[in-house]
Amino acid sequence: MKLLLVPSVAVLLAGAGFSAACAQPPADDFETHLEQERLDQSGTVITIIFDDSGSMKGERLHQAKEAFASWLPTVPEEHRLGLYALNGGALAKWRRNNRQEVVQAVDAIQANGGTPLAAVIEHLGKLVHERQKSLPYERHVLVVFTDGQDSTDAGTAGVLRW
Secondary structure, rough: HHHHHHHHHHEEOOOOOOOHHHHOHHHHHHHHHHHHHHHEEEEEEEEEEOOHHHHOOOOHHHHHHHHHHHHHHOOOOOOOOEEOOOOOOEEEEEEEEOOHHHHHHHOOOOOOOOOOOHHHHHHHHHHHHHHHHHHOOEEEEEEEEEOOOOOOOHHHHHHHOO
């Protein structure tokens, strides 16, 4: 066996006993591996923002949870999901195949507090921006289940800024 060095390139010359077929995985495994790599580096990430403010108590929270339950089956399985409550914070991290975790977290949401919608959207926007530095091919979508508008000084203008 000889090692031939070329500037910036190393080439390994093998004898007659070397089989090129041994160097590559079977075609099925290779295609599966490539598809998994594509999904890991791209795809759609949906951040679900759930309004858990005091104004959502009672029927409004029930309606929002029903709307979520109706919407979720329309989301393709390969999408990553994350869940964030306005007052409760991160309830489910961005991942694929976490629907059951997201559903359970939505079911457990209780209404209490204000509606800091602009601040939460700004916070999540910064997290998405940081994530895109290492995963620039992902598409990010925010879906908000709410009954109203931002209750902080930022108001509607703060929400629209993002």
